[in-house]
Amino acid sequence: MVGAAVIVDHEIVGFAVSCRALGMGIEHTFLRHILDEMKDSSVPPARANNPNTAQHPRT
Known part of the structure; x- marks a missing residue:
């Protein structure tokens, strides 16, 4: 598997x-x-x- 996406109520809630x-x-x-x-x-x-998280801050 190369990737996966989780879509709930037309919102991408997970993308890997x-x-x-x-x-x-x-x-x-x-x-x-x-x-x-x-x-x-x-x-x-x-x-x-x-x-925006400590592990993945927006820059």
Whole structure:
């Protein structure tokens, strides 16, 4: 498995990509595919939250 996404009520609540795949553009392609699939369906637009944590601070 290279990656997985968890979508609840049209919000991306989890997104994980293998560390071996990061940096090869796979994460961008995977996320674009998810957003395109959601856009093409009859569901409302997707939302995502990037929480600011001590382990992953926003810079």
